[in-house]
Amino acid sequence: MTITQSVPFALEATGVERRFPLPQEKLFGHRRYLHAVDGIDVRVEPGRTLGVVGESGCGKSTLGRVLVGLDKADAGTIRWNGTPAGAHTGAVQAVFQDPASALNPRRTIAQAIGEALPRMSRSARTTRIGELMGMVDLDPALMSRYPHELSGGQQQRVCIARAIASDPALILLDEAVSSLDASLQMQVIELLRDLQERTGAAFIFISHDLRAVRGISDWIAVMYLGQIVELAPADEFDDQLRHPYSVALRSAEPSIPGDEFQPERIILEGDPPSAVERPVGCRFASRCPVAQDRCRVEAPELVHDDDGRAVRCHFPGSLQLARRVVEGADA
Ligand SMILES: Nc1ncnc2c1ncn2[C@@H]1O[C@H](COP(=O)(O)OP(=O)(O)OP(=O)(O)O)[C@@H](O)[C@H]1O
Numbered sequence: 001m002t003i004t005q006s007v008p009f010a011l012e013a014t015g016v017e018r019r020f021p022l023p024q025e026k027l028f029g030h031r032r033y034l035h036a037v038d039g040i041d042v043r044v045e046p047g048r049t050l051g052v053v054g055e056s057g058c059g060k061s062t063l064g065r066v067l068v069g070l071d072k073a074d075a076g077t078i079r080w081n082g083t084p085a086g087a088h089t090g091a092v093q094a095v096f097q098d099p100a101s102a103l104n105p106r107r108t109i110a111q112a113i114g115e116a117l118p119r120m121s122r123s124a125r126t127t128r129i130g131e132l133m134g135m136v137d138l139d140p141a142l143m144s145r146y147p148h149e150l151s152g153g154q155q156q157r158v159c160i161a162r163a164i165a166s167d168p169a170l171i172l173l174d175e176a177v178s179s180l181d182a183s184l185q186m187q188v189i190e191l192l193r194d195l196q197e198r199t200g201a202a203f204i205f206i207s208h209d210l211r212a213v214r215g216i217s218d219w220i221a222v223m224y225l226g227q228i229v230e231l232a233p234a235d236e237f238d239d240q241l242r243h244p245y246s247v248a249l250r251s252a253e254p255s256i257p258g259d260e261f262q263p264e265r266i267i268l269e270g271d272p273p274s275a276v277e278r279p280v281g282c283r284f285a286s287r288c289p290v291a292q293d294r295c296r297v298e299a300p301e302l303v304h305d306d307d308g309r310a311v312r313c314h315f316p317g318s319l320q321l322a323r324r325v326v327e328g329a330d331a
């Protein structure tokens with residue numbers, strides 16, 4: 001069975017883990033693992049976007065790949081629309097950062113987009129490819145061109161058109177706008193939101209760029225060293241944040257002129273601990289500005305509220321964003 005937009009869809013992941021074996025140092029030595037994704041519970045609603053944010057190496061791409069079935073989980077369950085993942089080939093598509101490497105240089109734009117279309121007559125196919133190009137604001141006159149004849153932004157639109165061609169219920173967008181310049185990023189995000197409204201597809205939008213994530217997501221999962229540390233609605237990603245790491249991430253988001261909310265930057269010292277020898281207590285304790293003794297010995301659980309929010313911290317809300325006084329602003 002192929003899921004189409006008319007069928008309610010949700011992805012639910014419980015206790016998902018993905019670990020990578022390290023090269024063995026001694027022939028009969030103990031096998032060691034890098035725990036890239038470590039006990040993730042998450043849910044994506046139909047027609048909604050789950051944003052995933054966190055610094056490089058925290059496990060975002062690994063999680064995305066596992067959730068959409070491009071990689072296997074070592075533990076946990078993933079269910080699509082209530083049934084085990086894997087049963088719905090074609091219902092999921094993915095768009096990655098580098099469009100040039102995702103497109104075959106010897107195939108025209110029409111051939112690239114047409115790859116994902118079901119069997120149909122030649123004229124129906126050309127019409128459908130033209131429609132899909134129109135949906136991503138690409139001139140259908142580019143149909144017979146090759147990828148190298150298009151700009152990076154146009155190439156990424158081709159990848160998006162190809163991703164929506166098979167009518168997917170879920171699209172993984174992993175750093176899909178990261179290679180584009182700031183104004184083009186916002187244009188593609190607008191386009192994705194518009195496509196979501198029209199097709200009803202759910203998105204998992206992964207980026208290290210919090211502004212882009214906030215621009216498209218309904219809910220945002222903040223990851224740190226393989227775990228979700230906070231799950232919050234995107235429109236409450238300011239004063240209401242409760243995990244110190246989310247607060248630090250938000251404070252570091254570059255402001256743009258006209259931003260109402262301009263937080264004081266919180267600078268985190270040091271690097272995340274090893275994903276091989278994971279700390280006993282809170283994984284963020286070595287960098288957390290409000291850590292206490294308990295944090296170093298007892299690992300906090302992810303605690304869910306009735307409203308769907310979740311936080312993994314013994315002292316949620318103890319670090320707050322401080323508003324910066326903006327010269328020339330009214331308030
Ligand atoms: N195939 C693999 N084999 C071994 N280790 C891997 C593999 N894929 C990822 N890792 C490791 O898993 C961890 C998480 O990597 P991942 O690519 O998921 O991070 P990320 O959050 O997407 O980072 P970035 O923002 O840089 O893309 C990293 O330590 C990475 O080195």
Ligand code: SF4
Pocket residue numbers: 243244245282283284285286288289290291292295300312313314315316318
């Ligand atoms: S549990 Fe402690 S160290 Fe961890 S984020 Fe909360 S306050 Fe900081």
Ligand SMILES: [Mg+2]
Pocket residue numbers: 060061062
């Ligand atoms: Mg990545």
